[in-house]
Amino acid sequence: MKILRQIEYKPVRVIGGYTDRILRVDLGTQEITIQELPPDFKDKYVGGRGYALKLIWDGTTRETRYDSPENIIVMANGPLGNEPAFPGTSKFIVGTISPMTDTFIDSNIGGHFGPLLKLAGFDALAVSGISNENVVILIDGDAQTISIAAAPAYHRATDEGALSFGERLLKDVNGGDYSDSLAAVTAGKGACNARFGIINSLFFDMRRKRIRSKQAGRGGTGTVMRYKGLRGIVARSSLPKANGNNAIDKEGVRQAGSRLKAVISKCDHQQLSMSIWGTTGLSEYMDKFHIFPINNYQYGQSPESSKLFANVFLEKYFSKKIPDGCYYGCNLACAKGAENVQLTRGPQAGKVVDIDGPEYETVGAVSSMGIFDPHFVMEYSWYCDEYGIDVISTGVTISFFMECFQRGLLSADDVGYELAFGDIQAVDRLLHEIANGEGFGKIVGQGVARGKKWVAEKYAARNGTSEDAAMAELNKFGMEVKGLEFSMYITKESLAQQGGYGLALKGPQHDETWLIFIDQVHKELPTLEHKANALKWFPLIRTWFNATGLCKLPWIDVRNPEAAKTAEPAKNLPTLAYYVAYLNATTGSNKTLEDILDDSERLYILQKLINLRHGKGTRASDQIPLRAMGPVYFNEYEARAEYYDEWLQQQLGDNKVPASLEQRHKLLIEKRFEAYQQLCDIVYEKKGFTSEGIPKRETVEKFGLMDEQARQLLNKSGV
Amino acid sequence: MVVSIKFHGMQRLVTNTDSIDMPINEKTTVNDALEYVKQKYPGLHLDEGTIIAAVNLEIASLDRILRESDTVSFLPNIAGG
Numbered sequence: 001m002k003i004l005r006q007i008e009y010k011p012v013r014v015i016g017g018y019t020d021r022i023l024r025v026d027l028g029t030q031e032i033t034i035q036e037l038p039p040d041f042k043d044k045y046v047g048g049r050g051y052a053l054k055l056i057w058d059g060t061t062r063e064t065r066y067d068s069p070e071n072i073i074v075m076a077n078g079p080l081g082n083e084p085a086f087p088g089t090s091k092f093i094v095g096t097i098s099p100m101t102d103t104f105i106d107s108n109i110g111g112h113f114g115p116l117l118k119l120a121g122f123d124a125l126a127v128s129g130i131s132n133e134n135v136v137i138l139i140d141g142d143a144q145t146i147s148i149a150a151a152p153a154y155h156r157a158t159d160e161g162a163l164s165f166g167e168r169l170l171k172d173v174n175g176g177d178y179s180d181s182l183a184a185v186t187a188g189k190g191a192c193n194a195r196f197g198i199i200n201s202l203f204f205d206m207r208r209k210r211i212r213s214k215q216a217g218r219g220g221t222g223t224v225m226r227y228k229g230l231r232g233i234v235a236r237s238s239l240p241k242a243n244g245n246n247a248i249d250k251e252g253v254r255q256a257g258s259r260l261k262a263v264i265s266k267c268d269h270q271q272l273s274m275s276i277w278g279t280t281g282l283s284e285y286m287d288k289f290h291i292f293p294i295n296n297y298q299y300g301q302s303p304e305s306s307k308l309f310a311n312v313f314l315e316k317y318f319s320k321k322i323p324d325g326c327y328y329g330c331n332l333a334c335a336k337g338a339e340n341v342q343l344t345r346g347p348q349a350g351k352v353v354d355i356d357g358p359e360y361e362t363v364g365a366v367s368s369m370g371i372f373d374p375h376f377v378m379e380y381s382w383y384c385d386e387y388g389i390d391v392i393s394t395g396v397t398i399s400f401f402m403e404c405f406q407r408g409l410l411s412a413d414d415v416g417y418e419l420a421f422g423d424i425q426a427v428d429r430l431l432h433e434i435a436n437g438e439g440f441g442k443i444v445g446q447g448v449a450r451g452k453k454w455v456a457e458k459y460a461a462r463n464g465t466s467e468d469a470a471m472a473e474l475n476k477f478g479m480e481v482k483g484l485e486f487s488m489y490i491t492k493e494s495l496a497q498q499g500g501y502g503l504a505l506k507g508p509q510h511d512e513t514w515l516i517f518i519d520q521v522h523k524e525l526p527t528l529e530h531k532a533n534a535l536k537w538f539p540l541i542r543t544w545f546n547a548t549g550l551c552k553l554p555w556i557d558v559r560n561p562e563a564a565k566t567a568e569p570a571k572n573l574p575t576l577a578y579y580v581a582y583l584n585a586t587t588g589s590n591k592t593l594e595d596i597l598d599d600s601e602r603l604y605i606l607q608k609l610i611n612l613r614h615g616k617g618t619r620a621s622d623q624i625p626l627r628a629m630g631p632v633y634f635n636e637y638e639a640r641a642e643y644y645d646e647w648l649q650q651q652l653g654d655n656k657v658p659a660s661l662e663q664r665h666k667l668l669i670e671k672r673f674e675a676y677q678q679l680c681d682i683v684y685e686k687k688g689f690t691s692e693g694i695p696k697r698e699t700v701e702k703f704g705l706m707d708e709q710a711r712q713l714l715n716k717s718g719v
Numbered sequence: 720m721v722v723s724i725k726f727h728g729m730q731r732l733v734t735n736t737d738s739i740d741m742p743i744n745e746k747t748t749v750n751d752a753l754e755y756v757k758q759k760y761p762g763l764h765l766d767e768g769t770i771i772a773a774v775n776l777e778i779a780s781l782d783r784i785l786r787e788s789d790t791v792s793f794l795p796n797i798a799g800g
Contacts, residue, residue, distance in 0.1 A: 267769050269729065270763075270764045270766060270770065271770070271796060272728070272795050272797065273729040276729065277729075279800060281728050281729070282797065282800075285727065285728070285794070285795075288727065311731070361800075510799055510800060514798060514800065515799075516799070517797045517798060518798065521797075522771065522796075523777075523778055556798040556799060557797070557799070559768070559769060559795075559798070560768075561767070561768030562768070564768035569796075570796075572798070
């Protein structure tokens with residue numbers, strides 16, 4: 001490998017979860033620097049997403065776009081990452097200015113890269129600049145060197161694939177063998193051609209004896225990485241992972257971890273059984289309650305859905321009786337995988353591959369295209385990962401164009417071929433066109449927000465109508481907010497989750513808030529006040545997980561039996577107490593849950609300020625498509641008329657529901673829209689925002705964020 | 720009089736069936752249905768606090784009286800990824 005630049009360094013020891021060092025690499029100048037952080041930096045910005053937010057806030061401007069040289073791509077674990085004594089400690093955050101939303105995006109990802117980066121001496125890696133050739137970064141804590149090297153060229157098929165290239169790279173830098181002392185992140189050729197490129201996190205699974213992968217899927221982080229000319233990053237450290245954080249109170253860490261592991265061991269198999277079939281178990285429950293996305297979220301249930309339930313993947317694909325998981329010590333171990341799956345479609349048909357996943361989101365993306373073929377789900381999952389494109393945005397964008405066909409807004413003349421729901425051949429063709437930047441794939445690779453404009457222009461020109469009129473129609477069912485496609489849950493029957501998606505700072509991704517079940521099924525949020533309180537509390541606690549390097553699933557998807565005795569079981573507070581104990585034992589702090597929520601709120605407000613700076617921080621940017629609020633077309637209303645009529649009657653009180661079904665449908669949409677606006681009003685107030693969704697001065701000051709940039713921004717916003 | 724008890728997810732793999740019928744009388748409650756299932760399928764481990772009961776897809780308390788043709792489910796708590 002041709003080394004272009006190399007520095008030697010002395011890795012500092014992790015103490016209490018931190019190294020207090022950030023590695024900065026400028027690919028434009030090939031400058032490599034190690035930044036020592038002041039003691040109060042971690043107190044204020046915690047780690048992970050918090051570090052990414054602060055670096056982006058300080059290092060970019062309102063003019064910065066994803067392809068600007070000054071854009072920074074930050075990868076950061078967090079103080080609680082890398083502890084096998086506690087479940088779910090491998091997460092790291094990728095944060096950058098997104099090619100989808102043109103504002104800050106964060107995407108969390110498992111695997112060994114985050115922990116190894118920290119063991120190699122860094123709380124975060126921040127890459128800026130644009131290289132004039134394809135390069136890789138090698139962070140070698142063992143050799144005590146950091147290098148920028150010319151990206152190796154193996155052969156075309158390997159070099160184009162995010163998985164293939166990463167596997168080869170990991171072997172290459174380790175003398176031909178795999179080792180769990182190394183991990184890599186890579187981006188594939190799809191990230192060069194689509195805005196929703198992903199970053200793969202590759203690590204050696206010693207039990208399966210193969211390289212496995214997890215993905216930072218949302219918002220085009222891989223697209224940013226490839227635009228910078230960065231093909232991959234390898235981190236290496238042979239330091240022991242056990243007690244890798246050098247916790248201040250090792251026994252406290254052990255006790256907190258033992259308690260959480262005991263709950264998971266006892267309860268997971270009674271609940272979602274994630275340790276057996278991963279997140280695919282959700283499909284059945286989502287379908288049962290009309291939440292499973294079918295045909296671009298038109299319907300929430302299908303007679304064919306059972307072809308995609310977890311038992312199908314368990315029986316046909318998942319390797320059984322092999323302990324799973326994306327990091328050591330996690331007994332939830334939901335990262336399922338399949339070996340020796342033969343591809344039957346696409347350019348690599350006939351090849352036998354190992355597949356990590358599928359996750360629920362992959363299954364939902366395929367059902368959203370009206371396809372119910374489990375083998376296609378496996379192939380779709382593998383190709384998206386290999387190309388390096390987001391399974392969610394790919395599926396939702398294709399679904400959007402399918403509905404444009406369905407409603408006569410687009411024709412085969414525009415695309416070059418028919419694109420109907422359920423047309424597996426067309427989707428297969430389009431998937432590869434997206435990755436290759438060919439044909440109609442070039443349009444689809446831009447995502448729904450830009451796709452709407454393209455369709456509006458085509459339709460208006462063909463029919464002699466205004467683009468605005470066409471756009472108004474497309475806005476009804478184009479499933480994006482802030483430029484990001486919805487993840488795979490239907491919100492029509494959950495007002496709380498409508499807020500969860502609409503108010504999510506990065507765009508409609510469920511990891512900020514997921515309230516569907518406690519709202520729609522459990523009925524634990526009966527009033528606007530309840531929903532608004534949940535829309536404040538859950539994003540804050542979830543932000544904390546993203547700041548500390550932790551996976552949320554051991555907390556949120558395994559209900560502690562003791563939670564039933566609390567006033568708000570959905571918060572799973574008995575389990576959260578283990579997390580607070582783990583934090584204090586690791587870092588030596590003495591924080592309460594309230595302290596943690598305050599820490600998170602500072603990060604939340606900072607992200608809101610970045611959104612405001614980039615034109616995505618006001619009420620207008622929190623508006624969701626009508627499809628997310630209710631049955632935007634009559635066929636959707638008919639499919640759930642009984643539910644909608646009952647809801648409408650509740651809203652009208654003593655007034656009668658209109659006799660005409662068309663009038664009923666029209667009134668229903670009006671009432672749903674009103675309800676969403678009322679929810680926004682209450683949530684903004686609780687969050688300390690103006691009615692326009694802008695943080696008030698006192699809110700910014702409360703969290704010590706009123707620097708000159710914030711002051712000017714609020715002045716400009718009239719606050 | 721009977722009610723139908725539906726099995727989902729892993730429950731279906733343990734019981735090898737989508738549903739069973741359970742005879743009821745005018746005093747049979749959701750809790751009686753739970754005990755019936757526990758006795759019939761001890762491998763299910765339906766402990767209080769780890770599942771929620773639903774009747775006709777609506778969350779129900781354990782003391783709810785069952786009616787002819789009701790469908791009963793014992794669901795996991797699902798709180799998202």
